[in-house]
Amino acid sequence: MKIAIAGAGAMGCRFGYMLTKTGQEVTLIDEWPAHIEAIQKNGLKVVDGENTDTIDIKIIRPEEATEEVDVVIAFTKSMKLGEMLEKIKAIIHEDTKVLCLLNGLGHEDTMAKYVPRKNIIMGVTIWTAGIIEPGVARLGGTGTVEMQAADPSGVAIAKELVEVMDKAGLNASYSEDVHFSTWRKACVNGTMNATCAILDANIGEVFDTSTAEAIVMQIIAEFVAVAEKEGVHLDPAAMKDYVYTASNKVRGHYPSMHQDLIQNHRFTEVDFLNGFVARKGKEYGIPTPYCQLITELIHAKEDILKVK
């Protein structure tokens, strides 16, 4: 399968590596000059515990993407999705499928502006990865990928892609309700990412505080209420269990929003997590004050830190 991975950050590198190792023809697309240069010069290096491996893999800038592919896997930062799809439209032909594996909510609407509905596949993954330095990704841990074609006509191809990914060891499955998994993951992120960034603490530190449960439960309630209006049923009690189980597994972890905002002074994805819920809450007339204030505090901190 000819696959382009649009966004070769940590997750794009992980998927690119695993797919290439199992014989797929993968091209990475990214805009980070040092990363591109390192991979072009030395290949993509991956570190997994004690083991390291290096592979040759093509990496290009969006402007250089001209060759049609079977599948595009979108792995950009949330706020870069539209811009990336616009820049690589030369490689998205009439039958090119575009799989969206971004974090957060609201991406299907962005996808629909650039890709015909019949070619959209929405997905969600709980794999993790990190970038150690330009050209070097850290793997470790395990995960899954779920995906579902946005249109019935795309199911067959989506299932082929599931098979390709599963062969690559990515624990892929075809889902009949990917929106549920997307919302559930977003809700987990919605309780942890912004709170850790605002409080400048890791997940264990935040969840151990005397007020964590009150904050977490109100955020869950707001996600649940808005999800319901969006046709996704999340059960608050089950969601609480899921969040607490997840938080216990990654107590020492600083979520990506902490890495972006506090460690690297970069823009965050809050508008696609708590900010999305607050915006939709307003549209639906559902009060979402915790998501609203959390979003406002994150944007205030972005301004104070003069993020770029």
Added chain:
Amino acid sequence: MKIAIAGAGAMGCRFGYMLTKTGQEVTLIDEWPAHIEAIQKNGLKVVDGENTDTIDIKIIRPEEATEEVDVVIAFTKSMKLGEMLEKIKAIIHEDTKVLCLLNGLGHEDTMAKYVPRKNIIMGVTIWTAGIIEPGVARLGGTGTVEMQAADPSGVAIAKELVEVMDKAGLNASYSEDVHFSTWRKACVNGTMNATCAILDANIGEVFDTSTAEAIVMQIIAEFVAVAEKEGVHLDPAAMKDYVYTASNKVRGHYPSMHQDLIQNHRFTEVDFLNGFVARKGKEYGIPTPYCQLITELIHAKEDILKVK
């Protein structure tokens, strides 16, 4: 007048200094060993711009307070008020007036547990001061004091105290509605103190952010709604003007809650500002989610920083 100042922090020292200089018989009461020792050994030193002055002033621990006084001025941290009144009950006789000049809301109920209503005087001041090191206070700036007897029988004495303070240069006045001034000041603090602490920024930095106005206006709306139920009318538009005028005068300032929490890892007074509004809002059935979440975030940060 025999005056005891219960709580010899920055503000207690300022008032103690100014009252002593105009001939009043002032005793400071505090529990900070280094501060007590320094003042007992070297006197109280005050620094006002280029000028410094040192006076002899009595300072004792609460346990040593046995001599009856005419007036107690309470200047403790909010959470220490009840404890202090309990410890100094030996000096509060049948006719001893107790003037409360603490920041924040809800202190009249605490006062009423230790002092008969006829002897309570509620007040509010916008003087400022700082502690440079044990035994040394920084003055600077100007301010006012307003006060009102809690009971009509206390008016005459309260007016005498106004005169004594006014002679000391404290710009004192008798108020017919001290609750209004108390709420208005608390609302200003409610917009600035916790937000600067949570965002680790000064007032100018917070008020310059793109989301500051949305946050400030919702906090004001919650204070206004709860104040109304407490019999105090604050006008939202006038309150906004007042907050923005105040913020413009102290743009480089880190409010006391930032000093307590972020700089010194001490407990904050949030339960007497946003926390009070959230608690009363719950009692009255008025939604106060911003004050609630702000209070929860401050308490979470207190836990994370292991404050004492």
